[in-house]
Amino acid sequence: MKTGVAELISDRMDTMPAGERRAAQALIANYPVIGLKTVAEFSQAAGVSSPTILRFVARLGFQNYPEFQAALQDELAAQLQSPASRAGLPQPSRHGSAPATVEATLDNIRETFRHVSEKQIADMVALLSNPKAALFLVGGRFTDPVARYMAAHLTIIRPNVLHLTGQESNWRDRLIDMGKRDVLLIFDIRRYQDSLARFAEKAHQRGVHIILFTDQWLSPIARFARHVIAGRTAVPSPWDSSAALFVVAETLIGELTRRLEADSARRIGEMEDLR
Amino acid sequence: MKTGVAELISDRMDTMPAGERRAAQALIANYPVIGLKTVAEFSQAAGVSSPTILRFVARLGFQNYPEFQAALQDELAAQLQSPASRAGLPQPSRHGSAPATVEATLDNIRETFRHVSEKQIADMVALLSNPKAALFLVGGRFTDPVARYMAAHLTIIRPNVLHLTGQESNWRDRLIDMGKRDVLLIFDIRRYQDSLARFAEKAHQRGVHIILFTDQWLSPIARFARHVIAGRTAVPSPWDSSAALFVVAETLIGELTRRLEADSARRIGEMEDLR
């Protein structure tokens, strides 16, 4: 039973004493920000005393004030992370269930890019554009194809790109080639794979720059990463969606291509000749 | 000058030490809710210690943690109250070229699904849901990772799934196993690969059902295909985008999982046991 706090309030508003009702009105007036502040501030804004605020949240069914705040925060998090609900509409829900997941995917992509600044992309592109630095790519069970996709393009526009295939032991053998100038791009969404974390740590110890593509809950590898892309993966489906990360990958490919335009054009020309 | 906290972060992100950068990334990953929690929770989510969080907010220019939280709350209040938030993204900085390709990708996905009927999806799912029919997947130079992605999921929810790797000659050896009940999923966008066309024709001659994922200009393989998904691939970039096809693949995976729910649930359960 996950009923929102706002609904709780309007339900019990009429059974409240005057003071607590003022608290309720103050909270609804600019919901939910006041509830995130301290009891003292809340009470002052509502024009009542601190204990009244506490009795108010107690009447809503919360054991204590922090629990009440946690509920507000969870609610807020859910609201901010699914832009669909931002409009208030519970989704047009057109017909089949297919469009629902597609709409969710579109939201995920938009939301992912809201949290990725241009500067972040520019920095990553700068890292990737150094032709002397070797690039290694690796991914998890379901995300490795995205790593492959990216590698397939990077290989064309610049030298020294290697996708790490197969078993963890194969990756490790490649550690020997990795140095401080090099970059490792890792794709890891939940359930996060221990093998990737182990590998990332070893690479990190060798001074390798790590770029991590993960989900919004952040793979533990974020600890070692120089850059972290937190893609939204939640869709109404048994599986997580990697579409947002896929689009981020495509974006990086595009930007990098633009940046290396002169070099890569020459390179691509030579490749054509070799056929 | 009321600059937003998020902008402050992206401005100074690169002048930060590793630990504080992790804090920044964790905050941006699900902005701004973690910042409203306690220092301890924030630090745990970011994988750093409490003092690092405090140093982080100090570097952003705040005197203390409560002041930082107040800034987040003010920002949140402004965002929630302004009608702009309902219209969509309040995000001010939208000028770079990255968003342009992203918007194009979003349009591509939408447009792709406008041309795919539910019946088409249902028919394909029906084809794919026969556990006796073997499933083969193969893709072109850049699209093969998408085939792999799909295969990685299909392998889990049903038996008899095989991704054809490596050279054309390898694929051909598999023709011997393909019969009239079987399904071949091919990903082929321009520039269309002759090898795929040759292979598709041979498979077609053996009576294999072909499902083709291609672009809006249709690979020549469409001639042999039972089902054709025409994804939009054009983006303002030197490369074509496979994102739309990727989302179609995810949609099929999701629908198929739902359809096979009973069987696949049991199957997944058994797989878990085998670990």
Add this chain to the structure above:
DNA sequence: CGAGCGCTGTATCGTATGTTACGAATTTTG
């Protein structure tokens, strides 16, 4: 290779915060 610097985590401290007890004030009921 060594010395210096900067970064980070552990442990401790002071304090602001939530909490509770109690009495005053207001409302309700006979």
Add this chain to the structure above:
DNA sequence: CAAAATTCGTAACATACGATACAGCGCTCG
């Protein structure tokens, strides 16, 4: 109109939270 019940605020309390001092470590530069 009086007495009781309920509500509300003042004040004291304990806890948990943010802040700080300090030491260990890795990194850079000479």
